[in-house]
Amino acid sequence: MSVVAPPDEAQAVDGPSEVATPGLERQAERAKARQGFLLGLPAILYLLVFFVIPLGVVVAYSFATRTRSGRTELRDWNLNAYARLGDDIVLTVAWRSLWVAALTTVICILLAYPLAYFISTRSAVTRNLLLVGIMIPFWSNFLIRTYAWRVLLDSDGLVTQMVQATGLGDGRILFTTNAVILGLVYGYLPFMVLPLYAAIERIDWSLVEGARDLYANGWGAFRRVVWPLSKPGVVAGSILVFVPSFGAYVTPAILGGNKEGLLGSYIVLQFLSARNGPVGSAVSVVVLVVMLLGTLLYFRAGGKNL
Amino acid sequence: MSKGVARSTAEPQGLSRWWLRGHSLLVFVFFYAPIVVLFVFSFNDSNAVGNWKGFTLGWYEAFLDNQNVHESIWISVKVCLFSTVIAVVLGTASALALERFRWWGQKAFDAVLYLPIIIPDVTMAVMMLVFFGETAHWFNVIPGVDLTSGLEKLVLSHVAFNISFVSVVVRARLANLDASMEEAAADLYANRWQAFRRVTLPQIMPGVLGGALLAITISLDDVVVSSFVAAVGATPISVYVFGMLRKGVSPLVNSVSVVMLTASISLVLASLVFSRATGSEREERLKT
Numbered sequence: 346m347s348v349v350a351p352p353d354e355a356q357a358v359d360g361p362s363e364v365a366t367p368g369l370e371r372q373a374e375r376a377k378a379r380q381g382f383l384l385g386l387p388a389i390l391y392l393l394v395f396f397v398i399p400l401g402v403v404v405a406y407s408f409a410t411r412t413r414s415g416r417t418e419l420r421d422w423n424l425n426a427y428a429r430l431g432d433d434i435v436l437t438v439a440w441r442s443l444w445v446a447a448l449t450t451v452i453c454i455l456l457a458y459p460l461a462y463f464i465s466t467r468s469a470v471t472r473n474l475l476l477v478g479i480m481i482p483f484w485s486n487f488l489i490r491t492y493a494w495r496v497l498l499d500s501d502g503l504v505t506q507m508v509q510a511t512g513l514g515d516g517r518i519l520f521t522t523n524a525v526i527l528g529l530v531y532g533y534l535p536f537m538v539l540p541l542y543a544a545i546e547r548i549d550w551s552l553v554e555g556a557r558d559l560y561a562n563g564w565g566a567f568r569r570v571v572w573p574l575s576k577p578g579v580v581a582g583s584i585l586v587f588v589p590s591f592g593a594y595v596t597p598a599i600l601g602g603n604k605e606g607l608l609g610s611y612i613v614l615q616f617l618s619a620r621n622g623p624v625g626s627a628v629s630v631v632v633l634v635v636m637l638l639g640t641l642l643y644f645r646a647g648g649k650n651l
Numbered sequence: 652m653s654k655g656v657a658r659s660t661a662e663p664q665g666l667s668r669w670w671l672r673g674h675s676l677l678v679f680v681f682f683y684a685p686i687v688v689l690f691v692f693s694f695n696d697s698n699a700v701g702n703w704k705g706f707t708l709g710w711y712e713a714f715l716d717n718q719n720v721h722e723s724i725w726i727s728v729k730v731c732l733f734s735t736v737i738a739v740v741l742g743t744a745s746a747l748a749l750e751r752f753r754w755w756g757q758k759a760f761d762a763v764l765y766l767p768i769i770i771p772d773v774t775m776a777v778m779m780l781v782f783f784g785e786t787a788h789w790f791n792v793i794p795g796v797d798l799t800s801g802l803e804k805l806v807l808s809h810v811a812f813n814i815s816f817v818s819v820v821v822r823a824r825l826a827n828l829d830a831s832m833e834e835a836a837a838d839l840y841a842n843r844w845q846a847f848r849r850v851t852l853p854q855i856m857p858g859v860l861g862g863a864l865l866a867i868t869i870s871l872d873d874v875v876v877s878s879f880v881a882a883v884g885a886t887p888i889s890v891y892v893f894g895m896l897r898k899g900v901s902p903l904v905n906s907v908s909v910v911m912l913t914a915s916i917s918l919v920l921a922s923l924v925f926s927r928a929t930g931s932e933r934e935e936r937l938k939t
Contacts, residue, residue, distance in 0.1 A: 380843070381752020388745035388814055389760055395811040396767060399782035403774070406781055417781075456678055463675040466662040477923060482682045484919040488874050488889055489908040492896055493685035496692050496905070501702045503688060531685070534678075563663050592771025594875050599896055609773045616777060616879075626781070629774045640769045 406626035415620030426623035430631065435611070442608040445522060446590035449529040453537040453586045454579060456530070461541035461578070462571075465548075476542070483535035491528050491599050498524055498600070520602040528596040533589060537582035544578025545571070584643040588636050608632055686912065693905035710906035720907060723891040729802065730877075730887055731870040734809035738866045741810070742817025743859055747851070749818070750825040751833075767815040772875035779808045780879045801882030808880050809870045816869060817862035824858025857926065864922045868915065 410421045429435065464475045482490065497504040498519040508516025518524045548571060556566040594609030601607070606614070608628060615625030662668060693711070697704035714720060748754070749761055767775070787798040798804055832854070836846040852859075871889065878890045886894075888911065895904050 377752060378754040381748045381754040382756070384752065385745045385748030385754070385757075385760060388741040388748075388764075388818070391741055391810065392763060392767075392814065395782075395807055396778075397763065399778035399811075400766075402781050402785055403778050456681075459671055459674045460678045463671050478679060478682070480923065481916055481919055482686070484868055485686075485915040486889075486908075486911050487872050488893060489689070489912050489915075490685065492892075492904065492908060493689040495896070496689055497685055499699075499702075501699075531681070534682070563667065588769065589771065592773055594773045595893070598893075609771070612773050612777060616780060622781065625777060629777050632771055633774050636769055636771060640765075 403626045403629055406622050407630050409623050409626075411621055411623050417622030426621075426627035429624050430627060435628070438606055438608055438611045441522070441605065442591055442593075445526055445529065445607060446587050446593075449526055449533065449590045450537075450583050450587045452526070452530050453534050454583065457534060457537035457541050457582065458575075458579075461538050461545050464538075464542055465545040472546075479535050479538050479542075483539070487532055488595060488599075491532060491596050494524070494528050494531065494600060495519065498527075519600065522601065522605045524600040525593075525597045525605075525607070528600040529590045529593060532596060533586045536585040536589075540581040540585065541575065541578040544575045544581070548574045581643060584639050588639050591635065591639075592632050689905060689912070690909055693902070693909045695902060695905070698902065710902050713903045714906040714910065717903065720888070720891065720903075723886050723888040726802065726805075726885050727871060727887040727889065730805045730809060731867055733806045734813055734870050735863055735866040737806070737810045738813035738817050739859060739863050742814045742862055742866075743821050743855070745814065746818045746821035746825055746858075747847075750822050751830065764815050764818055767812040768819065770812075772873070775808075775812060776876045776879035779804070779811075779876055783880060799882065801880065801885030804880040804882070805877055805885065805887065808876050809873065812873075812876070813866040813869060816865050817859075820862035820865055821855055821858040824855050824861070828854050860925065861922065864918060868918060871911075871915065 405419055406417055407426050408422045408424065409417050409419050410423065411417055464472055464479075467475065496502055498517075499505065500517060500519070502519075505516040505519075508514060518527070552570050552574075553566050556570050557563075561569065592609050593607060594613060597607045597610050601610075612625050612628050612632070615621045615628065619625075663671060692703070694706050694708065695703055696707035696709065745760075745764065749757060749764075783798060783804055787804075790796050790798050796803065828851075832850050833846050836850045837843075841849065873887075874889045874893045877887050878893060881887065881890050888907070892904060892907055892911070895901065895907075
């Protein structure tokens, strides 16, 4: 009898087939299941109290009543907050968030794909060095990296001066939605490069060679072989970029203007200034549902590894 | 690797080859230019952020003199240490429970464990705000607990999102390990604790440390959740800097930023060197 039961056998503990197992083995399995549960228990309790219940409170808030003084009271359950989601202002902000997140994702793909491809075709040593080069911004402080753009985009900052020198425009994009998109692309680009690299690196290049032998030109081989094989990476990267961009708060707060808010800022505004807990909660719940759907797509695309 | 032979066919020829190289170079410039510029401008002798007026160490002196900044850094360090230790213990235990055992409710717990990773910062922040708003008076009944100070709330909420990150990293490590070593230890009459202490723990250590580094980074990085639960007198440095940025930028932010950035980049480099070291050590052990 093995001490560690194979998973399929152990899972049978849940099902009715457990009757078939001999008593001794069943007892051992039960003891082991209990041990596993006890080991997980502290984390289960912690997340129950400090994550699941808070989430429940937010959901409850979204159906609660706002008093005139701006307090949220958990009584007279209603759908008023959700009805407010149809307001023009909310819809405008939601569309803008969707648009900003989508554009950020597309720009990230365009920037990251050639780079990931380039890294994949390097020798092992160069590849590792380049990957470290991606990991450093990936891990360094997000707030500070976003703030760095404020220095560059300042009315007499370097980028503004460079744009003015080339005569392409006056280059003043700070505190506009364009600056927010730039900041989001900068912040989340590593999230795109890494899964793309993982997908492209895994490609069996002999397939490309085969395509070339069959007289496909470089572009044809890319379009018919490399691109389809790297698609899981594109999907994974897109979701990793889209999801946080959609709920972004820090980047718009630093680089964006007051007039062109995004959903993240709208939620914060509802809680800290407008003192409208139910509406803020309802928007949070909707954003969360969008994120969950996005993530489900991610797992269905098979991108479990990053 | 057979891939290596054919890898040359992957690189495009002619013009597109140079385009690919040029593009990649530009993206790297895009990654690093802002960081370099921020570093340079932290020595700028001007009250305006944008244009260069001359070299000074004044903003670093201002940083050294600023008591509020020191207090905030100290708060950040405390929150980070406490929350990381708790999250590492709980996260590692839950990783073991999920990877090495089969129990009732496991799938549900697994699903919930992923939520803090994908939930938007703002939603998490709102959750913590309303939760502590509704329940702080219950917690304060417990002797020795005072949630009004803010420090406890910061630690509690950082643990809430870091357990998941630690658990995912440790699980990835556990999944690649053969459980047969633990079984062998059990066959040799080691009890569970001994088997864990002598066999499992040394093997998952790189995963545990990796998870700890991730937890430290995320805790120091967090602005949104922290700014929702922080109280007066317990403002972590990220929240302090965020506040400075919104009030109007003083170049003091630049020197503080460079210090924070240096700290986070050193952390990454340390973890890379560390993982390289343990990786090669493992390879050598395999060779002998």
